[in-house]
Amino acid sequence: MNKDYYVVIMAGGIGTRFWPMSTAACPKQFIDVMGTGKTLIQQTYSRFKDFCPAENIFVVTGQAYREKVLEQLPGIRPDRVLCEPHRKNTAPCIAYANYKIRAINPDAVVVVAPADHVVLKEDVFGQVIREAAQAASQNDWLITLGIKPSYPNTGYGYIQFDSEEVCTRFNQIKKVKLFTEKPGLEMARTFVESGEFLWNAGLFIWSLKSAMRAFKTYLPDIDELFAAGMSKFNTPEEADYIEKVYLVCKSISIDYGVMEKARNVYVIAADFGWSDVGTWGALYELVPKNEEENAIVGKNVLAYDTRGCIVNVPQDKLVVLQGLEDCIVVEHGNSLLVCKRSQEQMIRRIVDDVAKRKGEKGA
Amino acid sequence: MNKDYYVVIMAGGIGTRFWPMSTAACPKQFIDVMGTGKTLIQQTYSRFKDFCPAENIFVVTGQAYREKVLEQLPGIRPDRVLCEPHRKNTAPCIAYANYKIRAINPDAVVVVAPADHVVLKEDVFGQVIREAAQAASQNDWLITLGIKPSYPNTGYGYIQFDSEEVCTRFNQIKKVKLFTEKPGLEMARTFVESGEFLWNAGLFIWSLKSAMRAFKTYLPDIDELFAAGMSKFNTPEEADYIEKVYLVCKSISIDYGVMEKARNVYVIAADFGWSDVGTWGALYELVPKNEEENAIVGKNVLAYDTRGCIVNVPQDKLVVLQGLEDCIVVEHGNSLLVCKRSQEQMIRRIVDDVAKRKGEKGA
Numbered sequence: 001m002n003k004d005y006y007v008v009i010m011a012g013g014i015g016t017r018f019w020p021m022s023t024a025a026c027p028k029q030f031i032d033v034m035g036t037g038k039t040l041i042q043q044t045y046s047r048f049k050d051f052c053p054a055e056n057i058f059v060v061t062g063q064a065y066r067e068k069v070l071e072q073l074p075g076i077r078p079d080r081v082l083c084e085p086h087r088k089n090t091a092p093c094i095a096y097a098n099y100k101i102r103a104i105n106p107d108a109v110v111v112v113a114p115a116d117h118v119v120l121k122e123d124v125f126g127q128v129i130r131e132a133a134q135a136a137s138q139n140d141w142l143i144t145l146g147i148k149p150s151y152p153n154t155g156y157g158y159i160q161f162d163s164e165e166v167c168t169r170f171n172q173i174k175k176v177k178l179f180t181e182k183p184g185l186e187m188a189r190t191f192v193e194s195g196e197f198l199w200n201a202g203l204f205i206w207s208l209k210s211a212m213r214a215f216k217t218y219l220p221d222i223d224e225l226f227a228a229g230m231s232k233f234n235t236p237e238e239a240d241y242i243e244k245v246y247l248v249c250k251s252i253s254i255d256y257g258v259m260e261k262a263r264n265v266y267v268i269a270a271d272f273g274w275s276d277v278g279t280w281g282a283l284y285e286l287v288p289k290n291e292e293e294n295a296i297v298g299k300n301v302l303a304y305d306t307r308g309c310i311v312n313v314p315q316d317k318l319v320v321l322q323g324l325e326d327c328i329v330v331e332h333g334n335s336l337l338v339c340k341r342s343q344e345q346m347i348r349r350i351v352d353d354v355a356k357r358k359g360e361k362g363a
Numbered sequence: 364m365n366k367d368y369y370v371v372i373m374a375g376g377i378g379t380r381f382w383p384m385s386t387a388a389c390p391k392q393f394i395d396v397m398g399t400g401k402t403l404i405q406q407t408y409s410r411f412k413d414f415c416p417a418e419n420i421f422v423v424t425g426q427a428y429r430e431k432v433l434e435q436l437p438g439i440r441p442d443r444v445l446c447e448p449h450r451k452n453t454a455p456c457i458a459y460a461n462y463k464i465r466a467i468n469p470d471a472v473v474v475v476a477p478a479d480h481v482v483l484k485e486d487v488f489g490q491v492i493r494e495a496a497q498a499a500s501q502n503d504w505l506i507t508l509g510i511k512p513s514y515p516n517t518g519y520g521y522i523q524f525d526s527e528e529v530c531t532r533f534n535q536i537k538k539v540k541l542f543t544e545k546p547g548l549e550m551a552r553t554f555v556e557s558g559e560f561l562w563n564a565g566l567f568i569w570s571l572k573s574a575m576r577a578f579k580t581y582l583p584d585i586d587e588l589f590a591a592g593m594s595k596f597n598t599p600e601e602a603d604y605i606e607k608v609y610l611v612c613k614s615i616s617i618d619y620g621v622m623e624k625a626r627n628v629y630v631i632a633a634d635f636g637w638s639d640v641g642t643w644g645a646l647y648e649l650v651p652k653n654e655e656e657n658a659i660v661g662k663n664v665l666a667y668d669t670r671g672c673i674v675n676v677p678q679d680k681l682v683v684l685q686g687l688e689d690c691i692v693v694e695h696g697n698s699l700l701v702c703k704r705s706q707e708q709m710i711r712r713i714v715d716d717v718a719k720r721k722g723e724k725g726a
Contacts, residue, residue: 302717320383335681336681343668
């Protein structure tokens with residue numbers, strides 16, 4: 001275990017595509033979507049337990065989720081839970097963590113990971129992360145992890161690597177040519193067929209020095225906001241200062257703000273059973289299915305003439321399904337969703353309608 | 364309001380076809396299946412509130428349901444709730460009530476009604492019942508109500524009336540030729556086409572004297588069991604005595620034991636929006652439906668691309684349905700059912716499976 005290694009878990013998401021399991025009050029990262037007994041943030045946290053000392057793990061989240069983080073991660077040091085007063089996408093989140101870590105260890109090598117992704121092959125993941133951290137500690141590289149695409153997913157960003165340029169010492173690590181946003185289906189097909197594109201898993205590994213240099217170069221305004229308050233970090237004035245920073249700070253992703261612009265970006269092509277489990281459909285692909293192709297979380301689910309369904313209900317709930325095909329059946333809290341898997345994009349509209357309805361009732 | 368009029372509400376059913384709304388712990392009669400805010404037994408009770416004094420209304424039920432009856436019918440006199448120690452079908456239930464009423468008023472005219480049927484046209488029902496009671500008070504007739512069949516239902520018993528014989532003073536009342544059990548579909552079609560058959564609604568109106576005479580004639584063994592304990596009724600010894608009676612008493616329906624055999628059986632053909640709401644499908648036919656042919660009970664149900672469904676969920680439950688067709692969606696207590704309407708006969712099997720599952724878990 002390397003004491004210079006640090007992890008920043010980004011846990012500020014408020015995604016609604018997993019409604020009704022995820023809600024603004026309890027987003028996806030705090031939920032056991034896989035039915036394993038562990039929430040996604042718990043899985044993410046434990047994924048790094050052999051990588052670095054527990055006190056080197058930071059979680060960046062919203063003030064509203066601080067208690068949830070402390071409750072779900074009993075091993076975390078409370079002062080390692082950073083609360084963003086406003087949601088400003090990933091770049092400010094990482095800048096904040098960078099300055100906090102710099103006050104402790106300027107020689108840190110930092111892994112930045114989303115709290116709400118799934119990794120099925122933990123051992124492969126561990127190897128890849130260690131290799132990346134080693135490379136980052138020795139080079140001024142911004143390293144990202146790219147997933148070998150299994151099909152033309154249009155919901156992911158893609159990373160094109162340079163197949164010519166070989167890093168002699170780290171032969172799995174390739175130079176990045178291009179970061180792209182979510183492509184259309186045709187484009188995604190071309191990407192996958194080319195063999196030069198990887199899914200952007202949103203995982204970054206770099207030395208703190210390289211990261212701060214990149215911010216200074218590509219996002220100087222954000223860097224200056226945090227730099228100006230350096231004396232206030234880890235003092236009672238920090239919260240007030242951060243509140244002011246976030247009020248004026250622009251909202252921008254690390255991909256768009258840094259990775260797409262920097263010249264020293266590298267990628268490790270890896271296959272560790274990764275998914276951002278961005279939708280019920282993505283989760284369905286990921287989890288084990290029974291003979292009838294049903295993926296069921298819930299101990300008291302009886303299914304008759306039911307195929308291709310993803311079911312996620314409380315363990316003690318008795319659920320009887322008959323004659324359903326390719327459906328999502330989810331109960332959480334006081335809400336129930338039954339929806340065709342093919343129509344899961346409806347969920348966003350549904351959540352809007354639900355919010356409106358609540359607004360009307362409240363009015 | 365006639366002080367000689369009495370009502371016996373039979374509330375001993377433990378039907379499972381309305382699972383998960385109805386369970387052995389809370390059968391259909393104690394449930395608000397229509398979503399009107401009143402349970403079926405409450406609707407039944409209030410249907411007779413202008414017919415006779417409240418103290419003349421009896422409910423016969425199982426010991427397990429006594430508290431439920433008292434809770435749901437705050438107007439009932441506690442000593443009017445008769446508890447059967449064992450389920451022995453309708454004949455013993457009626458015999459027990461007969462003896463109880465005889466101790467109070469030997470000149471009673473009694474209406475016997477199931478607790479769990481629906482009547483949509485309450486005013487027509489009231490008129491028919493009053494006419495029947497008047498006829499019963501003046502004649503040694505066993506009167507039953509027959510519903511003009513709207514289609515060849517194979518789940519009901521049928522009553523054939525004699526279209527020749529006319530009761531001059533009560534021209535709606537017809538002599539009964541035949542009581543039959545549930546017919547096959549072909550037979551049911553013939554019945555309906557003949558114009559001589561009515562659905563057996565399980566409602567009986569007779570003078571106490573006529574009823575007791577019929578029991579003495581056609582079910583003398585049952586009658587003797589109750590007659591032998593006459594001195595014990597309305598004393599502390601009643602419960603023990605009734606326990607003994609029910610241990611030895613045979614289980615038999617009033618239809619099979621009396622109505623099919625007696626010669627003085629009459630029927631009033633009526634149309635008061637009756638249903639025994641024996642299944643979710645029957646309930647679906649009965650209740651109002653929206654433009655998409657959905658019948659929804661529940662204040663927070665959002666339906667998208669959903670047609671022909673019957674939905675019954677707790678008022679505060681948020682339920683989102685998408686892409687469902689001709690389904691039953693019911694949540695009650697800790698159980699949820701989603702089932703094709705056409706497959707509702709599965710519910711019986713499902714309930715058995717659920718019971719088995721519980722048995723296994725308990726073992």
